[in-house]
Amino acid sequence: MTIEYQYDLVIVGGGPAGSSTAYEASKNGIKVALLEREETIAQSVRTSGVTWIQNIKEFGIPDDCYNPIKNYSFCSPNNEVTIRDTIPQAAVLDVRKTYRWLAEQAKNEGTDIFLKTNIKDVIKNKEGDIVGVSGTSNQEDIIFHSKVVVDASGFSSTVSKAMGFVTQWERFGVGAEYEVEAENVDQETWWLMVGQKYSPAGYAWIFPVGKNIVRIGVGVGKPESSVDPTERLKELMDSKIGPISKLGKITPIEFHYGLIPNDGLSRKTVYNNLILVGDSAGQANPLVLEGIRYAIKFGRVAGKIASDAIKSGKTDEIALYPYEENWRKDIQAKIKSAGKVQDRWIGLSDEEWDNELDIIKELKPEEFLDFIKADFGLASMIKLATRHPKLAVRQLFNLVKSKNK
Ligand SMILES: Cc1cc2nc3c(=O)[nH]c(=O)nc-3n(C[C@H](O)[C@H](O)[C@H](O)COP(=O)(O)OP(=O)(O)OC[C@H]3O[C@@H](n4cnc5c(N)ncnc54)[C@H](O)[C@@H]3O)c2cc1C
Numbered sequence: 001m002t003i004e005y006q007y008d009l010v011i012v013g014g015g016p017a018g019s020s021t022a023y024e025a026s027k028n029g030i031k032v033a034l035l036e037r038e039e040t041i042a043q044s045v046r047t048s049g050v051t052w053i054q055n056i057k058e059f060g061i062p063d064d065c066y067n068p069i070k071n072y073s074f075c076s077p078n079n080e081v082t083i084r085d086t087i088p089q090a091a092v093l094d095v096r097k098t099y100r101w102l103a104e105q106a107k108n109e110g111t112d113i114f115l116k117t118n119i120k121d122v123i124k125n126k127e128g129d130i131v132g133v134s135g136t137s138n139q140e141d142i143i144f145h146s147k148v149v150v151d152a153s154g155f156s157s158t159v160s161k162a163m164g165f166v167t168q169w170e171r172f173g174v175g176a177e178y179e180v181e182a183e184n185v186d187q188e189t190w191w192l193m194v195g196q197k198y199s200p201a202g203y204a205w206i207f208p209v210g211k212n213i214v215r216i217g218v219g220v221g222k223p224e225s226s227v228d229p230t231e232r233l234k235e236l237m238d239s240k241i242g243p244i245s246k247l248g249k250i251t252p253i254e255f256h257y258g259l260i261p262n263d264g265l266s267r268k269t270v271y272n273n274l275i276l277v278g279d280s281a282g283q284a285n286p287l288v289l290e291g292i293r294y295a296i297k298f299g300r301v302a303g304k305i306a307s308d309a310i311k312s313g314k315t316d317e318i319a320l321y322p323y324e325e326n327w328r329k330d331i332q333a334k335i336k337s338a339g340k341v342q343d344r345w346i347g348l349s350d351e352e353w354d355n356e357l358d359i360i361k362e363l364k365p366e367e368f369l370d371f372i373k374a375d376f377g378l379a380s381m382i383k384l385a386t387r388h389p390k391l392a393v394r395q396l397f398n399l400v401k402s403k404n405k
Pocket residue numbers: 012013014015016017018035036037038042046047048049050051117118119120152153154155156158173174175176177219257258259260277278279280283284289290291292293295
């Protein structure tokens with residue numbers, strides 16, 4: 001038997017992008033279904049959960065969902081720097097709590113959440129436009145008819161692939177991480193570890209989650225490196241090199257693994273009756289491969305624009321285009337600049353990384369944060385370049401500036 005439903009808006013994927021789209025669309029008074037293939041929201045964690053307190057406040061995420069960070073440590077094979085701030089500006093999220101809070105917000109506004117619902121295909125009208133999705137829910141065949149569909153399925157981009165609009169990401173990051181209990185934890189300080197032994201194309205990290213829990217992980221860029229991040233992570237934890245040694249005794253609690261696109265903003269994100277948001281749209285900052293804040297922010301934009309379009313009775317690509325315009329205006333130039341810095345970082349030898357850390361040492365906390373967040377406004381970049389007369393620092397900023405033109 002096939003179960004059939006009719007909704008105004010169907011969202012595939014109950015991650016931060018999907019829940020945020022659902023929240024905003026439901027708030028705008030339309031009938032919304034949020035479909036998630038796992039048994040619960042955030043059953044598997046596929047992210048390290050670093051984000052920024054300014055965004056957390058803007059989204060209204062509760063204080064008990066994150067651990068604040070105010071010191072930013074970097075180490076390369078023969079160099080080390082800690083940038084100390086007076087107030088915390090970064091945070092490590094309790095990912096499950098946050099993602100469930102986002103979904104709960106949507107539910108409270110009226111979204112129907114379907115768990116254990118795995119979408120495999122699309123339904124098209126005679127013009128070839130999407131008018132629904134199909135799959136299985138609790139082992140039964142299920143069909144959702146819909147005026148607009150949002151592909152918030154993350155890296156897999158299930159809906160857009162089934163429509164034939166996209167193919168697999170060619171450039172992406174693979175990350176493996178253990179959440180562990182550790183003997184000695186500095187809750188306010190994160191570590192980014194760079195150089196060949198940590199990751200040949202990427203970085204390793206220690207992110208404190210609160211109390212004596214940290215996430216230790218390794219991210220590797222594909223296709224640049226063939227290293228398996230899970231194996232490299234085990235090697236680093238066994239050999240306890242660099243800042244991992246300072247943690248003392250480590251007891252693993254949970255393993256996390258995930259993929260994140262790193263192809264820049266290459267995808268078109270609106271079609272007739274269809275929007276792509278979050279990782280399916282490639283909305284990630286390539287410098288540290290973070291996308292949660294974009295998933296939430298542009299999920300909300302997608303929810304508002306899709307629901308307005310549905311109410312107006314016009315849901316073609318032109319009607320949905322303001323969504324693409326909105327996010328491109330906000331982040332396109334910044335992401336392009338960040339991509340250029342990332343290209344430079346991926347090619348660095350150990351010795352060059354040692355030197356790069358000398359450049360980072362020159363930065364004030366807010367300058368460092370603007371940089372790592374890819375907040376490359378032209379005015380702030382010019383200010384930075386004039387404030388730092390050292391040639392190497394200027395070179396880095398010129399790299400960013402030239403791409404912004
Ligand atoms: C190792 C790693 C570390 C990261 N660290 C950070 C970080 O520190 N900070 C940061 O901001 N970002 C980080 N990211 C990126 C961040 O996780 C993503 O940008 C973010 O999760 C994107 O949200 P999303 O909702 O688009 O996708 P996702 O979070 O991937 O959510 C997609 C959802 O769709 C569901 N789904 C998929 N296919 C189907 C289907 N066919 N049917 C039904 N449901 C489906 C999935 O189960 C999932 O729940 C990291 C990524 C990785 C891989």
